[in-house]
Amino acid sequence: MSARETILAAIRRAQVPQAPEPDLPSVATMAGEGAPDLERRFVEMLRQVGGSAVRLAGPEGMAEAVAAITAADVEPGADVVSCVPGLAVSTLTIGPDTSRAELDRIGLAVIPGRFGVAENAAVWVDEKDLPHRALPVVAEHLAIVLPKREIVADMHAAYRRLPRPLPGYGVFISGPSKTADIEQALVIGAQGPKSLVVLLV
Numbered sequence: 001m002s003a004r005e006t007i008l009a010a011i012r013r014a015q016v017p018q019a020p021e022p023d024l025p026s027v028a029t030m031a032g033e034g035a036p037d038l039e040r041r042f043v044e045m046l047r048q049v050g051g052s053a054v055r056l057a058g059p060e061g062m063a064e065a066v067a068a069i070t071a072a073d074v075e076p077g078a079d080v081v082s083c084v085p086g087l088a089v090s091t092l093t094i095g096p097d098t099s100r101a102e103l104d105r106i107g108l109a110v111i112p113g114r115f116g117v118a119e120n121a122a123v124w125v126d127e128k129d130l131p132h133r134a135l136p137v138v139a140e141h142l143a144i145v146l147p148k149r150e151i152v153a154d155m156h157a158a159y160r161r162l163p164r165p166l167p168g169y170g171v172f173i174s175g176p177s178k179t180a181d182i183e184q185a186l187v188i189g190a191q192g193p194k195s196l197v198v199l200l201v
Helices: 003-014 038-048 059-073 155-161
Strands: 052-055 079-082 106-112 115-117 123-126 141-146 170-173 195-200
Touching (some): 059 106, 115 155
Antiparallel strands (some): 123 170
């Protein structure tokens, strides 16, 4: 037997036999009796990944919540961009061809989220809701408006919710920008927003 045949035979013997995929339980199943409080789970996971949530009674409280975020986090002179229908708080209007210089002025972006995921606090953002694809990553601070009823249990349910066909661009956002690539030191905001607030309406 040649060396080649010996090696190939050893590889064939080392192959792991195929096994059926496990039937992974959803968060609802793992919770036992009754449906879990998805909103509570989402808020707790969001806190763990560095974000925060503001529970609102309805859309009418959004402007006041955004004003509070602006006062607390946004530097004087920086602009606010809102692409949430009915939330007219923008101090800058942007579009697909907005210049880099104008994008650099955005202190706070307020964007709509299509749905959230309780197990990891990820929120799906669709490019159809954004005037510029870069908006969620170029803003110093980010606020996402998410209807409470649009929180699903886990990523299995989330992928079933994705639109078909998939948009040209869409992203799951969970917490502010974070990296620990350099000496395992956690840095917030190195590659995107320094903070994320989810406004639950």
